Amino acid sequence: MDLQSQCEAMLAQLSERGIDDPKVLAAMKQVPREAFVLEEFRADAYRDSALPLTHQQTISQPFIVALMAQALELKPSDRTLEIGAGSGYAAAVLGRLCQEVFTVERVGDLAISAAETIRKLGMANVHVRFGDGTKGWPAEAPFDAISVAAGGTRVPNALVDQLAIGGRLVIPLGRAADSQKLVRIRKLAKDRYKEDDLGAVRFVPLLPDTD
Ligand code: SAH
8 A cells, every 4th residue: 555545544543533623634644754754664654653763762653643633722823832843743743733833852863853854844834942841942932732742740830831821731641651641731811720631641751851
């Protein structure tokens, strides 16, 4: 099966699993995942699984990228912060759904190659920065949406501060990798939040500044 047919099969599988926002499915169709995976995994680009990147990191599973994108309820005028650019794939998908995406990655090599892939694809509304994402991206705050692509035990304060009123933040929370759940936090007003549980997930850890 060629990559395009594999992509179609992936989209069908996503809608079967509950991704029912047509805008999210369209975005997943527009972003070539094969451009973000390592050369040796190109043929597997549309399998619904996470795949290895360098530095013991992984490109998230398409279903998880779609689930997070859907949970963020993005509007075309929204500005989104992502923590953990990894390959840049999820940022590219988010970039098709909102006005601008700012993504932070703590592994320098990954930040460089994510920026390069996004540049080659001409996605000028996606900005990649090398740094510690637990501090957010203060110069560009506030954000209408924040997507944290690595698991933590709690939501970093800086991210809550940088979320606009009415904004949505999605993060995998939990102590061990096998007891994580994806949580959406909606900022209703200053110091008033609503939390939704989006189900069990498995993410690489959100790491602090130092190695
Ligand atoms: N969204 C990515 C997958 C991310 S995997 C994709 O689509 O490919 C999680 C990423 O978070 C890893 O690349 C890891 O290096 C990064 N990460 C972990 N802790 C971080 C932190 N404190 N700040 C920024 N990035 C972090």
